Amino acid sequence: MQEPGYMPLKIADPALLFEALGKTPLVGMTPDEMADLLAELGEPRFRARQLFQWVYQKGVKDFAAMTNLPARLRERLAERTILRLLETETAQYDQKTSTTKFLFRLHDGSKVESVLMRQSWGNSVCITTQVGCRMGCTFCASTVGGLVRNLTAGEIVDQIVMMQRELPEGERVSSVVLMGSGEPLENYDHVLRAIRLMHEPDGLNIGYRHITISTSGIVPGMLKLAEEGLPITLALSLHAPTNELRRQLMPVARIWPIEEVLAAARAYGEKTGRRVTYEYILIEEVNDGPEEAAALARLLKGSLAHVNLIPMNPVDERPQYRRPGQERVNRFKAILESSGVATTVRRSMGGEIDAACGQLRNRAQRRQQRR
Ligand code: SF4
Known part of the structure; x- marks a missing residue:
């Protein structure tokens, strides 16, 4: 949209930022998307609820704080994803x-x-x-x-x-x-x-x-x-x-x-x-x-x-x-x-x-x- 009075957009797509980082942000994912990600990592889907709670409800800043997730999974999540965006x-x-x-x-x-x-x-x-x-x-x-x-x-x-x-x-x-x-x-x-x-x-x-x-x-x-x-x-x-x-x-x-x-x-x-x-x-x-x-x-x-x-x-x-x-x-x-x-x-x-x-x-x- 470029109507009169509007100023130009300088950067178009924020998703490109994360592509460049090579990691997917966890915050912003739906419960189903988290379940899909965990399935890709060979983990049961029920873990998605635990992960969702850590990300949104408890708002932890570190994967190490996710104490009910196996250490192996926490490591893999840290390699593949970004926990907080701010x-x-x-x-x-x-x-x-x-x-x-x-x-x-x-x-x-x-x-x-x-x-x-x-x-x-x-x-x-x-x-x-x-x-x-x-x-x-x-x-x-x-x-x-x-x-x-x-x-x-x-x-x-x-x-x-x-x-x-x-x-x-x-x-x-x-x-x-x-x-x-x-x-x-x-x-x-x-x-x-x-x-x-x-x-x-x-x-x-x-x-x-x-x-x-x-x-x-x-x-x-x-x-x-x-x-x-x-x-x-x-x-x-x-x-x-x-x-x-x-x-x-x-x-x-x-x-x-x-x-x-x-x-x-x-x-x-x-x-x-x-x-x-x-x-x-x-x-x-x-x-x-x-x-x-x-x-x-x-x-x-x-x-x-x-x-x-x-x-x-x-x-x-x-x-x-x-x-x-x-x-x-x-x-x-x-x-x-x-x-x-x-x-x-x-x-x-x-x-x-x-x-x-x-x-x-x-x-x-x-x-x-x-x-
Ligand atoms: S942020 Fe400021 S310029 Fe933008 S719509 Fe709101 S009041 Fe207007």
Whole structure:
């Protein structure tokens, strides 16, 4: 796809990376694929369940830790396969909100960000689906260098496994949002495979209802997702109530106008029975006025909708966009609620960790270039 506003893809196929390494990643394999691999190695298929649990549930980093597998098999697996696809580069913890932001390094040296949030009702994570992004949203740090490549299903799931490892004994990740860098529906097949893997009972065992995919509004992808028969939540990044303003903020709006995007979101809600979330980044004096709030209320009134307001996090590369004050946020929320539209405001993570999505990676890249 090469529509106006999109940036070019730099590397096409992540699978080539692993071919070059001459090893197959275990994380990213389904239970059946693991059983086939074990059969090839002359092992009984029942061992696949044990292997699957070590890879996804226990998240071990070393074949030696797989104590219920014979030593001979562990050696052969180490020769033929790669266990983990990510290494932790940095982790920033915000005590006030019990949130940790991770920067992970991939096999090709690329870096991706993920966030672990520990809440009273469970542990949730926000994960990344692409290295960079080509959607060109003008308020976003992730898209500054364009798209480098899609993540594989294994790289997507491994973010969750790596973060689950950091939790106290007996705790697990219970919900996932695919809302980090990248447009998930542009990496459809890997994302869907990753979602099915997250759901596997012998692995992470995350209910489909606890998984949210966020999209900038790729209409064909939204309609395709509706046909999958999975009760996952769709979050549509709307960010503007009119085509004119949306086109200024999101180049994707030049391809699919707001009417089409909203129709696809409603179709998704009807098909799956799930309430659609509408994400709206509040940018001071750009889209946070009472007129925009009233226009958004008119668009969503009467539909099965929930609006999540996200006061903009300042982005180094986008100094023209500012975070609105609390008064403006409250006014926007009140206008939506007075029209009966369910609305929440995303809490701030605070401190250094509050850096907007993609910024940690950009800063790390700049540091590397200076060396
Ligand atoms: S907001 Fe999302 S879709 Fe838009 S450029 Fe950033 S990562 Fe890509």
